[in-house]
Amino acid sequence: MPIIHTSDTAAIPLLILDPGELSEWLVTQDAATRAWVAANGFEAGLGETLALPGEGGGIARVLVGWGSAGARARDRFHLAAAGGRLPAGRYGVTDARVTEAEALGWLLGEYRFDRYKPAKAKPRELVCPAGCDPRRVGVIAGAAGLARDLINTPARDMGPSALEQAFLDLADTHGAEARVIRGADLDTQNFPMIRAVGLAAAEEPRLLDLRWGRDAAPKVTLVGKGVCFDTGGLNIKPGASMGLMKKDMGGAATAMGLAAMVMGLGLDIRLRLLVPAVENAISGPAMRPGDILTSRKGLTVEVNNTDAEGRLVLADALALADEEEPDLIVSLATLTGAARVALGPDVPPFFTDDEALADALARASEAVADPLWRLPFWTPYESQIEPGIADLDNAPAGGMAGAITAALFLRRFVERAGAYAHFDIYGWVPAAKPGRPKGGAFQAARAILEVLEDRY
Structure with missing residues (x-):
């Protein structure tokens, strides 16, 4: 069963950005970060993800595209759209847009039917965001x-x-x-x-x-x-x-x-x-x-x-x-x-x-x-x-x-x-x-x- 955690220990932070917020955020970043985002073609479209490298070859944080209002209206579980593209690991997010319903969507997306063929991929775990009841979810x-x-x-x-x-x-x-x-x-x-x-x-x-x-x-x-x-x-x-x-x-x-x-x-x-x-x-x-x-x-x-x-x-x-x-x-x-x-x-x-x-x-x-x-x-x-x-x-x-x-x-x-x-x-x-x-x-x-x- 997919896991939702209450502790953010060892969690990789997720930064939610729509296209307008991406432009504002980039202004505050150093030249290397701006170049990395441009080189990877990240534009904050719905479901896009981009890992930012940290010290020692790890992931410092992940940018998550929230897309336009029109793109979001086409479907539901917007965080899950990005979650499915992330490598295995534990992730945390503090953005108010990530509601209990979004956290649930992440877990629902992690479901695997492995009765006849064991799943090879390890799970992408989520730290329960603020306002989310982990037991209920x-x-x-x-x-x-x-x-x-x-x-x-x-x-x-x-x-x-x-x-x-x-x-x-x-x-x-x-x-x-x-x-x-x-x-x-x-x-x-x-x-x-x-x-x-x-x-x-x-x-x-x-x-x-x-x-x-x-x-x-x-x-x-x-x-x-x-x-x-x-x-x-x-x-x-x-x-x-x-x-x-x-x-x-x-x-x-x-x-x-x-x-x-x-x-x-x-x-x-x-x-x-x-x-x-x-x-x-x-x-x-x-x-x-x-x-x-x-x-x-x-x-x-x-x-x-x-x-x-x-x-x-x-x-x-x-x-x-x-x-x-x-x-x-x-x-x-x-x-x-x-x-x-x-x-x-x-x-x-x-x-x-x-x-x-x-x-x-x-x-x-x-x-x-x-x-x-x-x-x-x-x-x-x-x-x-x-x-x-x-x-x-x-x-x-x-x-x-x-x-x-x-x-x-x-x-x-x-x-x-x-x-x-x-x-x-x-x-x-x-x-x-x-x-x-x-x-x-x-x-x-x-x-x-x-x-x-x-x-x-």
């Missing part, structure tokens, strides 16, 4: 690392059984209660759609259930989609679409990371975490297009596409969550390609009917640099998820407004909760960016945490 970075590790691990090593073990380890770490319902017990305990989706796989489907916190505290329930691999079922995906399906449990990984932050920071809530863990495989017992399933809630669902399985497993878990009438239910899922077509990989849409919650999420998204964008639970589209032969259709024909119709499907299973929000995340960084190495992404969770801290 460490908890958040650790939770992001947990989620990224789970997403990045191939399905051979992160099937339902392995996800269950990671879930139980999380519960054990924080002293939470956990139970698991597997296989045929899903039928006897009334989780028929979770069982149906996972029935064709070699590893049994299961529902993972964690509880933590005071019984009398406000109830918050997280539900994460745990489809450990998605072939598409009998509506099999083409190879190009199947290549990243190890990340189809990204909702579960993100919910687990969010739960780790809640418990690690000691929020006063009664937390419940539900993860339906399945593999959507192909074999004799696989569900078929045209099958009709009866959900835990009693609503019948026509399966018009076996590749729209995530909403099925989420529906049973949401129905269970709703029975307790919690103050808030949050679902997280890598649910639809339509969300990516609409907003791309960086900006997950969220859906809620609660205006106060929507406003809080929008503010939190900006405050902690965790992008979100609200899409509507557009009620006029309800007819698209009503097939006539059953109560609901899991894959409406036509392909339009796919993210919205999927969210409307899920909303049918939440009636008693004080508020409900659904997040359609991508869970993946296609190309490395500051604070976000290529691979599994930890999206929406930090914004949700901000709202939970403010509310509870």
